[in-house]
Amino acid sequence: MESVFEEIAGFIKEQYPGKKFIPLHAPVFNGNERKYVMDTLDSTFVSSVGAYVDRFEQMMCDITGARYAIAIVNGTNALHLALLLAGVERNDEVISQSLTFIATCNAISYIGAKPVFVDIDKDTLGLSPAALEQFLNENATIGSDGFAYNNKTKRRIKACVPMHTFGFPCRIDEIAAICTKWNIDLIEDAAESIGSYYKGKHTGIFGKIGTFSFNGNKVVTSGGGGALVTNDEKLAKHAKHLSTQAKIAHPWAFMHDEVGYNYRMPNLNAALACAQLEQLPAFVDNKRALAQLYKSKFEALNMNFHTELPDTRANYWLNVLMLDSKEQQQQFLAYMNSNGVMSRPVWELMHRLPMFENEERACLTNSEWVADRLVNIPSSVRYE
Numbered sequence: 287m288e289s290v291f292e293e294i295a296g297f298i299k300e301q302y303p304g305k306k307f308i309p310l311h312a313p314v315f316n317g318n319e320r321k322y323v324m325d326t327l328d329s330t331f332v333s334s335v336g337a338y339v340d341r342f343e344q345m346m347c348d349i350t351g352a353r354y355a356i357a358i359v360n361g362t363n364a365l366h367l368a369l370l371l372a373g374v375e376r377n378d379e380v381i382s383q384s385l386t387f388i389a390t391c392n393a394i395s396y397i398g399a400k401p402v403f404v405d406i407d408k409d410t411l412g413l414s415p416a417a418l419e420q421f422l423n424e425n426a427t428i429g430s431d432g433f434a435y436n437n438k439t440k441r442r443i444k445a446c447v448p449m450h451t452f453g454f455p456c457r458i459d460e461i462a463a464i465c466t467k468w469n470i471d472l473i474e475d476a477a478e479s480i481g482s483y484y485k486g487k488h489t490g491i492f493g494k495i496g497t498f499s500f501n502g503n504k505v506v507t508s509g510g511g512g513a514l515v516t517n518d519e520k521l522a523k524h525a526k527h528l529s530t531q532a533k534i535a536h537p538w539a540f541m542h543d544e545v546g547y548n549y550r551m552p553n554l555n556a557a558l559a560c561a562q563l564e565q566l567p568a569f570v571d572n573k574r575a576l577a578q579l580y581k582s583k584f585e586a587l588n589m590n591f592h593t594e595l596p597d598t599r600a601n602y603w604l605n606v607l608m609l610d611s612k613e614q615q616q617q618f619l620a621y622m623n624s625n626g627v628m629s630r631p632v633w634e635l636m637h638r639l640p641m642f643e644n645e646e647r648a649c650l651t652n653s654e655w656v657a658d659r660l661v662n663i664p665s666s667v668r669y670e
């Protein structure tokens with residue numbers, strides 16, 4: 287395989303000319319970033335109140351089609367808040383994927399709730415509606431209070447958090463229908479899928495709440511940042527309230543009516559986010575063009591490059607190559623990372639981590655298959 291790996295490394299380097307080391311995903315700041323960030327310094331409004339926070343929230347509504355968007359300090363905290371707003375409580379169960387970034391499960395754990403791991407579809411890399419339905423049919427019953435309960439653990443199944451892995455939308459409409467049938471709140475972890483659409487609708491708006499991340503490694507970044515979107519006015523108001531220490535608005539008095547959080551995104555970060563979001567369509571087009579080049583190359587090499595489903599438009603945040611075996615995956619990673627091309631496997635599956643190894647889970651054959659074969663390859667926006 288070494289000669290094929292050499293050819294792939296050469297091809298990737300050609301896409302990023304003049305670079306000695308090709309990172310997985312580096313941010314690009316070629317728009318109004320400097321201007322907007324300097325505005326916040328000049329105005330002294332660098333913290334949690336400011337015009338860019340409002341502008342960012344409006345841009346998120348415009349982009350996603352959600353009625354409300356709330357700027358949050360990062361994607362993990364946005365998820366935590368979303369779960370709280372959905373009424374998830376200690377010892378509730380929250381169905382999610384084992385193949386996800388740790389933040390999904392950490393947010394569930396902050397509340398003292400328990401993640402339950404259900405398998406993914408190989409073609410979307412996201413939660414499988416068929417596996418979700420099977421899990422619920424075999425393991426859950428609707429109680430007299432109208433909520434779903436796990437027959438074995440007797441815990442309430444309050445929410446479901448699918449994730450749009452690497453920007454590839456999962457079968458979110460089917461998942462939404464199952465959640466509605468079982469009275470389970472749907473919260474989309476859309477951290478990786480800004481600019482990704484499922485059947486013409488932006489990801490993150492199919493359930494009660496959707497959350498996004500604007501961490502430095504994402505398609506667009508605010509340095510650190512997140513957002514929560516919803517169509518529910520009451521939830522949106524509560525989200526803003528909880529994210530600002532639950533302070534009752536007053537010109538000088540400090541009055542708080544519940545335990546709140548300091549989860550607001552600072553204006554400084556929102557300024558960066560606004561400048562980046564202005565470039566989102568161009569960034570996604572640029573990334574999709576790179577994915578096309580990869581697709582042709584890997585087709586010619588008879589290798590399995592991961593592509594979007596017909597009814598979806600993926601942002602191709604991180605490009606995915608599926609190798610033939612774990613052994614080949616390890617060889618690929620060793621070759622690329624020692625030859626100036628960053629590559630990495632998917633996150634360790636959640637059910638294999640010490641904190642979650644005893645949590646409930648369904649059969650995870652697809653997750654394990656993918657974890658043994660997947661590698662991410664460089665995916666940054668290319669610019670002259």
Ligand SMILES: Cc1ncc(COP(=O)(O)O)c(C=O)c1O
Pocket residue numbers: 360361362363386387389390449475477478498499500501510511512
């Ligand atoms: C799937 C997923 N969920 C949540 C997060 C958390 O976002 P943040 O890093 O902004 O806290 C990330 C990314 O970092 C992610 O990839």
